[in-house]
Amino acid sequence: MEIIDMQVNGTTILQLHGRLDAYEAPAVEKLLQKANVNRTPRIIVDLAGVNFIDSTGLAMLIVGLKHCEQKQGKMVLCSIRQPLHVIFELTRLDKVFVLCNSQEDAIEKISQPA
Amino acid sequence: MYQKRSDDPLINTLYADRFTIDALAESWLKENIRAFGIWGSHLLVCWPASAWNELSIDEMVLDAPIKIGERIIGKIGIAGLHTEIARARLYAEAGLISQMVSMRVKFEHAATELISQAQLKSEIDMAAHIQLQLLPQKFPQLDDLDIFARSCPATQVGGDFYDFSSPNSHPFVFAVGDVSGKGLPAALFMVMTRIMLHATAHSLSTSDASAIVARVNEDLYDDFTEVGMFATMFVGTYDSTTQQLSYANAGHSPIVYCPTTGPLVFLEADAPGIGVLPTSLCKNHTLPFHTNDVLIVGTDGLVECSNLEGEMFGYDRMLFAVKSLSHLSSDQIGSELLKIIAKFAEGLCQFDDQTLVVIKGR
Numbered sequence: 001m002e003i004i005d006m007q008v009n010g011t012t013i014l015q016l017h018g019r020l021d022a023y024e025a026p027a028v029e030k031l032l033q034k035a036n037v038n039r040t041p042r043i044i045v046d047l048a049g050v051n052f053i054d055s056t057g058l059a060m061l062i063v064g065l066k067h068c069e070q071k072q073g074k075m076v077l078c079s080i081r082q083p084l085h086v087i088f089e090l091t092r093l094d095k096v097f098v099l100c101n102s103q104e105d106a107i108e109k110i111s112q113p114a
Numbered sequence: 115m116y117q118k119r120s121d122d123p124l125i126n127t128l129y130a131d132r133f134t135i136d137a138l139a140e141s142w143l144k145e146n147i148r149a150f151g152i153w154g155s156h157l158l159v160c161w162p163a164s165a166w167n168e169l170s171i172d173e174m175v176l177d178a179p180i181k182i183g184e185r186i187i188g189k190i191g192i193a194g195l196h197t198e199i200a201r202a203r204l205y206a207e208a209g210l211i212s213q214m215v216s217m218r219v220k221f222e223h224a225a226t227e228l229i230s231q232a233q234l235k236s237e238i239d240m241a242a243h244i245q246l247q248l249l250p251q252k253f254p255q256l257d258d259l260d261i262f263a264r265s266c267p268a269t270q271v272g273g274d275f276y277d278f279s280s281p282n283s284h285p286f287v288f289a290v291g292d293v294s295g296k297g298l299p300a301a302l303f304m305v306m307t308r309i310m311l312h313a314t315a316h317s318l319s320t321s322d323a324s325a326i327v328a329r330v331n332e333d334l335y336d337d338f339t340e341v342g343m344f345a346t347m348f349v350g351t352y353d354s355t356t357q358q359l360s361y362a363n364a365g366h367s368p369i370v371y372c373p374t375t376g377p378l379v380f381l382e383a384d385a386p387g388i389g390v391l392p393t394s395l396c397k398n399h400t401l402p403f404h405t406n407d408v409l410i411v412g413t414d415g416l417v418e419c420s421n422l423e424g425e426m427f428g429y430d431r432m433l434f435a436v437k438s439l440s441h442l443s444s445d446q447i448g449s450e451l452l453k454i455i456a457k458f459a460e461g462l463c464q465f466d467d468q469t470l471v472v473i474k475g476r
Contacts, residue, residue, distance in 0.1 A: 022295060054466075055273075055294035055344075055414075062390055063342040090414075091346060091365040092386045095395065 017049030020057035032064035041073035048079035262448035272467035273300025338389025415466030
């Protein structure tokens with residue numbers, strides 16, 4: 001999995017490419033942990049390049065979200081492709097995460113006051 | 115020959131007229147691989163290659179490595195020799211000793227690894243056996259329902275489970291769940307979730323399936339959060355007096371409801387799985403369930419398995435297969451559906467746990 005880790009105006013943007021499964025999730029988890037060290041973390045996970053996610057990948061994103069919310073932060077997922085979107089709908093995790101169509105939308109969403 | 119530890123805890127001193135290979139190898143394996151020995155009037159040292167500089171002994175015959183594979187883990191040196199001939203002879207002997215110690219050390223390492231692998235394997239075999247035994251082995255015999263269930267983990271142990279209340283309980287409760295991840299971590303939480311579910315269903319004794327899900331979520335949320343896992347779960351209750359089926363679906367799929375009087379429908383989840391939110395959002399839903407109506411509750415491993423072309427079995431094939439099998443008994447529906455899926459994925463290893471429960475109205 002290729003991960004691009006960017007900092008834009010205090011927001012961590014993780015752009016992921018490839019499969020987000022049990023083998024790849026730990027690398028992303030580390031970056032989410034790093035981002036969640038901040039006082040009120042702001043995290044965008046861009047899934048445009050992700051073509052597969054398994055339950056370990058989903059669990060890793062849930063952990064990231066829980067930690068972020070514990071610190072009154074915000075975490076947004078964006079650019080989810082159709083096959084992945086179906087999984088978020090089936091598991092009803094679309095009710096748990098804030099999902100945005102594009103990275104621009106996500107930046108706007110995360111910049112809004114709570 | 116005898117040996118004693120020196121005052122320096124890192125150094126093991128062997129005093130002997132002649133070293134034995136076993137003593138040297140043992141010294142490597144157990145005594146921090148630093149050994150001095152007296153060999154006749156000579157000194158023989160057995161030392162880690164990385165720490166060779168610690169030694170400052172004159173007239174050392176060197177370069178007799180102790181190897182595991184290509185990695186040099188130590189050296190054997192002999193000091194105190196005064197003639198070229200003796201030096202040449204003992205140099206050759208040191209080389210021979212080093213080869214023999216290398217082989218012995220390598221053998222010990224391999225043997226230790228084999229033993230620990232065998233122990234781990236037998237423990238996993240035992241865990242797999244216990245886990246399978248924990249799932250109901252006999253399907254409940256009910257006057258109104260014909261039931262089939264099977265669970266096939268992708269590895270020896272898995273995170274999928276199914277459960278039934280006692281056939282005499284009223285209402286009758288059944289459930290299928292899938293703990294995130296695979297292997298032993300998922301298996302541990304699968305056992306915990308299933309026990310909690312079973313106890314909750316028994317103590318609440320309600321036909322409100324969402325109340326069971328809510329209680330299980332409440333009890334397990336902190337544990338799931340602690341380890342960073344979650345579980346999808348479908349809980350159903352059947353009331354024979356009203357012939358109604360109630361269900362709550364926490365992020366679980368696929369579930370196919372196949373009534374004799376209408377089209378097949380997927381029963382989609384209305385809330386995420388157990389351990390995701392501190393309070394469950396699951397609602398209770400009710401369906402009529404009469405003679406020959408069929409309910410299929412599977413886990414995602416059934417629909418997400420792929421064939422050699424990389425296509426997923428998917429929900430459309432699942433629906434089509436269920437439709438063509440729904441006139442059969444639950445045992446035949448279950449067995450045939452698993453055969454169809456296995457045939458589709460032929461030639462590939464099972465990637466995810468697969469569990470299937472079929473319930474048919476009598």
